[in-house]
Amino acid sequence: MNKPLQVLIVDDEELARRLSVEYLRAHPDLEIIGECETGMEAVDAIAKLNPDLVLLDIQMPQLSGLEVLELTGRRSGVIFTTAYDQYALKAFDLHAIDYLLKPYSQQRFDEAINKARKLLAQEVTATENTQALEKLVAQHSEKLQRLLIRDRGQVHIVALENIDYVEAQDDYILIHTGDKSLMKTQSLSDLETQLDATKFVRIHRSYLLHLAALKSIEKASKDSHVAVLRNGQQIPVSRAGYERIRAII
Known part of the structure; x- marks a missing residue:
């Protein structure tokens, strides 16, 4: 049977x-x-x-x-x-x-x-x-309004407006929101295509920045810049990323 x-x-x-x-x-x-x-x-x-x-x-x-x-x-x-x-x-x-x-x-x-x-x-x-x-x-x-993340057996629902930036980590991405960092199995490039390009900017091959979290862009050295966030964090900005962000802000 x-x-x-x-x-x-x-x-x-x-x-x-x-x-x-x-x-x-x-x-x-x-x-x-x-x-x-x-x-x-x-x-x-x-x-x-x-x-x-x-x-x-x-x-x-x-x-x-x-x-x-x-x-x-x-x-x-x-x-x-x-x-x-x-x-x-x-x-x-x-x-x-x-x-x-x-x-x-x-x-x-x-x-x-x-x-x-x-x-x-x-x-x-x-x-x-x-x-x-x-x-x-x-x-x-393709029509993202929020991110769904299953991390360590828990389901997290993160509104896009609460995201500060997203960081590539090998086969994963880390979504940084406030004092939390959540891991999701997805490529940074894939997520980038799903987000509004006027609000989320690829400032570095490993970083996708939410412009609402940005305080300023500052020089780190003669040829490099960093993005300073409202919470005081700093993340690197590549040359191509600097041109992208300049074109928007």
């Missing part, structure tokens, strides 16, 4: 979770291993339980469904549920496993489950689906 596929239900509405539980009764080969009310809970549950399939609400408080995927790296075994078809259609157009537009019927739910079951069993199609979800998450990340 094959092992049942393990399912995680993620939705901030209790009635929606109850409906999914009820509809899943028609699928004895699926086992519910958890329910989450928030995106934060979902991030932890996906990491700990590694479910085969996630029924994932897109619009939730704290973290959206797409932000959950961004934080967990989850790129397969996802059925989106949403009351907003502008989001659902994006997922559908990119060939995500499937989406359920609320309110949905048992028949529509069964169709999505059957499609997911087949995709999980077909490696080639699953790879295509993984790439589609990757594109969807990347598209969402």
Whole structure:
């Protein structure tokens, strides 16, 4: 006998979770291993339980469904549920496993489950689906309003206006905000493309500066400069970085 596929239900509405539980009764080969009310809970549950399939609400408080995927790296075994078809259609157009537009019927739910079951069993199609979800998450990340950081088992949500500067560290970046420094697995160049170039300036190959945190640019030597921040910190400015910042301020 094959092992049942393990399912995680993620939705901030209790009635929606109850409906999914009820509809899943028609699928004895699926086992519910958890329910989450928030995106934060979902991030932890996906990491700990590694479910085969996630029924994932897109619009939730704290973290959206797409932000959950961004934080967990989850790129397969996802059925989106949403009351907003502008989001659902994006997922559908990119060939995500499937989406359920609320309110949905048992028949529509069964169709999505059957499609997911087949995709999980077909490696080639699953790879295509993984790439589609990757594109969807990347598209969402292009419109950054805040940074999502999973550091030492905790999820941090950092508003862009609170960032002083970002520093490259090998395969990671350090986001400096006030008296905190948070580590994120991402390249500095990748983050730079997602931020407003009139507010965040690459002043050095290893530093991305938030102009709102800048107090002054001062000479460090005859041919070099440093950026002095409002909190007193100093970070180096390359020649190219100096020209970029001069062009803006």
